[in-house]
Every structure is written in structure tokens, then in C-alpha cells.
Amino acid sequence: MEKSAAPPVSPEDWVARSLRAVWHPCTQMKHHERLPLIPVARGQGAWLYDRAGHRYLDAISSWWVNLFGHANPRINAALKDQLDTLEHAMLAGCTHEPAVELAERLSALTGNTLGHAFFASDGASAVEIALKMSFHSWRNRGYADKQEFVCIANSYHGETIGALGVTDVALFKDAYDPLIRHAHVVASPDARLAQAGETAADVARRALDNVRALFDARANRIAALIVEPLVQCAAGMAMHDTSYVAGLRALCDQYGVHLIADEIAVGCGRTGTFFACEQAGVWPDFLCLSKGISGGYLPLSIVLSRDEIYAAFYHDDIARGFLHSHSYTGNPLACRAALATLDLFASENVLAANARKSATLEAALAPLAEHAQVRNLRQRGTIFAFDAAIDDPQHARTFSRRFFENALQRELLLRPIGTTVYLMPPYILADEELALLAERTRDTFDATLAEAR
Numbered sequence: 122m123e124k125s126a127a128p129p130v131s132p133e134d135w136v137a138r139s140l141r142a143v144w145h146p147c148t149q150m151k152h153h154e155r156l157p158l159i160p161v162a163r164g165q166g167a168w169l170y171d172r173a174g175h176r177y178l179d180a181i182s183s184w185w186v187n188l189f190g191h192a193n194p195r196i197n198a199a200l201k202d203q204l205d206t207l208e209h210a211m212l213a214g215c216t217h218e219p220a221v222e223l224a225e226r227l228s229a230l231t232g233n234t235l236g237h238a239f240f241a242s243d244g245a246s247a248v249e250i251a252l253k254m255s256f257h258s259w260r261n262r263g264y265a266d267k268q269e270f271v272c273i274a275n276s277y278h279g280e281t282i283g284a285l286g287v288t289d290v291a292l293f294k295d296a297y298d299p300l301i302r303h304a305h306v307v308a309s310p311d312a313r314l315a316q317a318g319e320t321a322a323d324v325a326r327r328a329l330d331n332v333r334a335l336f337d338a339r340a341n342r343i344a345a346l347i348v349e350p351l352v353q354c355a356a357g358m359a360m361h362d363t364s365y366v367a368g369l370r371a372l373c374d375q376y377g378v379h380l381i382a383d384e385i386a387v388g389c390g391r392t393g394t395f396f397a398c399e400q401a402g403v404w405p406d407f408l409c410l411s412k413g414i415s416g417g418y419l420p421l422s423i424v425l426s427r428d429e430i431y432a433a434f435y436h437d438d439i440a441r442g443f444l445h446s447h448s449y450t451g452n453p454l455a456c457r458a459a460l461a462t463l464d465l466f467a468s469e470n471v472l473a474a475n476a477r478k479s480a481t482l483e484a485a486l487a488p489l490a491e492h493a494q495v496r497n498l499r500q501r502g503t504i505f506a507f508d509a510a511i512d513d514p515q516h517a518r519t520f521s522r523r524f525f526e527n528a529l530q531r532e533l534l535l536r537p538i539g540t541t542v543y544l545m546p547p548y549i550l551a552d553e554e555l556a557l558l559a560e561r562t563r564d565t566f567d568a569t570l571a572e573a574r
């Protein structure tokens with residue numbers, strides 16, 4: 122076929138057209154009058170390439186989703202095969218191999234404790250599904266008064282109206298406050314809250330006391346507590362001691378409250394184990410997965426739950442069933458991408474390799490601990506973060522955007538959360554890439570600080 126003779130569109134034109142027609146997520150669009158927008162042309166491994174031929178190391182895994190690189194040959198091959206087999210079929214009244222196999226394999230990864238997989242397409246929906254299931258299962262069992270939820274200070278569980286009810290990030294929530302049914306907010310176990318002489322475990326103990334006090338007063342009204350185990354990512358990579366998660370499990374058991382583990386960001390190996398909960402030695406009643414589970418390829422989320430939850434819905438009466446659906450529930454392509462992702466975990470001993478890569482990156486970043494304007498250099502699994510100490514509030518406010526621009530000039534895609542710089546790279550970085558990432562992160566930081574002087 123003849124190629125059309127239209128003149129090539131320049132990278133600048135793509136950006137201009139995007140800014141007219143595309144409303145970008147989590148963005149004040151007016152900032153793009155100055156802030157660059159990367160016209161991504163293609164991806165390969167850990168790198169994104171723009172239309173002008175520049176490359177950027179995707180050091181935040183494209184919003185924490187990409188685990189094994191862009192255009193991963195094995196995921197690509199699985200998807201191409203699936204495309205010629207079955208692109209989609211509804212999951213009510215029908216089933217298909219990718220959904221069944223994925224449900225079974227995820228169940229096996231929990232030692233068959235969480236044996237029932239409910240599918241959706243995004244993280245916020247998974248959170249809402251867990252909340253609805255918790256409330257409804259209590260009601261089906263005769264505890265209709267259990268209608269309240271508990272979340273942790275600074276928690277993030279998504280931005281739909283229901284998910285905002287258990288999210289404690291003012292910037293995302295305040296504008297919609299009148300629309301939201303608020304959860305109870307309990308103290309944060311963030312290890313940075315340690316007072317002189319305190320350990321992270323001490324902070325966790327204090328935070329658990331706060332949960333116990335709330336449960337003492339109201340457990341008969343509370344359906345579930347939701348937690349991001351080990352790392353509250355959107356809060357600025359706030360990390361806590363594993364004893365906090367184990368303590369929550371014990372309190373939830375003692376007081377008859379469901380525990381929902383939102384592993385949307387921390388699952389799939391991010392914290393060093395496949396599920397973050399494994400490090401606390403406990404399983405929740407509901408576990409939400411999304412982001413990395415499809416390798417960063419397709420929208421997919423999953424809520425895993427226990428037998429007793431499932432049994433509470435199993436009845437002749439349709440209204441006692443879980444009547445929740447999304448059009449693309451269990452999409453075969455997305456499930457197949459997830460299966461290919463699990464295959465990569467199984468065949469390449471990813472967690473052990475990640476531990477080695479993380480140690481390398483940790484060592485390369487270690488000099489930052491001596492930097493006069495660095496606080497709380499921290500790491501868990503493949504998540505690295507530090508806080509910039511900036512006195513001038515104006516500079517603190519614009520730090521993230523300026524850092525982003527300075528990073529782009531150094532071939533890095535990094536987007537600090539406020540004044541917290543973090544790295545959450547894909548699992549495939551070679552030693553040279555790890556070294557480059559550490560060195561240029563330090564350079565970017567110094568360049569961004571220098572602008573303030």
C-alpha cells in the first residue's frame with residue numbers, strides 16, 4: 122500500500138496536540154506551559170525513547186507498573202499468542218484459561234489461604250471491591266452494623282469516590298470532601314516518626330495502641346481496616362516495621378475486623394518478597410493486587426479472599442451474591458500478560474537477583490546519607506527514597522517539578538513526591554544502569570538545590 126504523503130509530525134507538534142486534546146492525569150495542566158511533556162515514541166528494556174530521539178531511564182517503572190522492562194520479549198510473545206486465540210470474553214456465564222490459571226497460581230502463591238480471585242481493571246476498583254465485599258460479607262452473616270472502615274494516616278488507596286474515603290492525602294481528597302464517606306484514620310507507623318532513642322518497632326507499637334483504642338470503642342461497627350503493608354508509597358515512600366502488619370493481623374483477629382492488604386504498589390516483589398505480607402508472616406482477609414501484576418502492560422486488578430469470605434456469599438438468593446462487575450473483568454489479554462509475568466518470576470529467580478541489584482544500588486546511593494540536605498535515606502526491596510531538606514517554602518513547593526526537569530536533562534525519568542525523591546526501577550537494570558541511575562540522581566539533586574541558591 123502507498124504510504125500517505127503527509128509531512129512528518131515534529132515532536133513539538135505532538136506535545137502541542139496532546140496539550141490541546143489530552144487531559145493528563147494527576148496534573149495541573151497549566152503547569153505544562155513551562156513543564157516539559159515527553160512525547161514517548163517507543164520503549165525498550167528500562168528505557169523510553171522520545172520522538173526527538175532522546176532516551177530516558179524509566180526509574181519509576183512508569184508509575185510503578187513496569188517490572189520487566191518495556192517491550193519484554195517473553196510478555197510480548199505471550200500476548201501475541203493470546204491475541205490470536207481470544208482477545209476477550211465476558212466473565213459472567215463464561216470462563217477462560219488465562220483467568221482460571223491466574224487465579225490458581227495466585228492462590229498457590231498464598232499457600233492457598235486466599236483461594237478466591239475477583240478480577241477488575243484498576244487499583245481503585247480493587248480497593249472498592251474489597252470494601253464492598255467486607256461490608257456485604259458481614260451483613261450476610263448477620264452483622265449489618267459493621268459499616269465503617271479504618272485507614273492509616275497518609276494512606277493512599279486510589280482516587281475514585283469510594284477509594285478516597287480510605288485515602289488520607291489532603292491534596293487528592295480535600296476538593297471532594299463533601300462527597301466522601303470518611304473512614305477512621307489511625308496513627309501512622311512511619312518509622313520517620315521515631316523519637317530520640319526509639320526504634321521503628323517502637324513507632325509500630327505506638328501506632329498499634331491507637332488501633333486497639335479505636336477497636337475497643339467501636340469494633341462492633343467496623344467492617345475492615347485497610348493497610349499498604351511495609352511501604353505507604355504515595356505518602357512519599359513511608360516505610361514501617363514488619364511488626365506493625367503482624368500486630369494489625371492480631372488485633373483484627375481479636376476484635377473481629379477484616380484486614381485488607383492493599384498490595385497494589387508493594388506486591389509483585391517490590392519489597393523483596395512476592396507479597397509484602399510474607400515478611401510479616403501473616404495473610405490478610407483480602408489482598409488487592411494491580412500495577413505490576415500485568416508486567417505494566419495492561420490494566421488488571423485482582424482481589425484475593427479467603428474461603429470464609431466466599432462462603433458468606435454462597436447461597437440460593439441472588440441478592441446475597443457479590444453483584445459487582447466491570448465490562449473488562451478478567452480480560453484474557455491482561456490475564457495472559459500476568460501469567461507471563463509470573464513465568465518470569467518463576468524461571469529467573471527474580472527475587473534473589475533483585476536483592477543483589479538492590480544492594481548494589483544501595484551502596485551507590487550511600488554517599489547521599491552524608492549530604493547536608495538529605496534526610497531519611499531509606500530502602501525496602503527495590504524501593505529507595507530520601508527527603509530533601511529545603512527551608513524556603515517556595516523552593517520546596519516547586520522542588521518536584523524542577524527535579525523532574527533536571528532529571529530529564531540527565532536521561533532519567535523521576536518524579537519526586539513533594540520533597541521526597543524516590544527510585545522504583547524495573548527489575549532488569551544492568552550494573553552500568555544501576556551506577557548511572559545513582560550517579561545522575563545525585564547530580565540531579567545537586568543541580569535542583571543549586572537553583573535555589
Ligand SMILES: *Cc1c(COP(=O)(O)O)cnc(C)c1O
Pocket residue numbers: 242243244245246248277278279280349354355383384385386387411412
Ligand atoms: C496506585 C495505587 C492504587 C490505585 O490504583 P489505580 O490503578 O491507580 O486506581 C491503590 N492503592 C495503592 C497502594 C496504589 O499505589
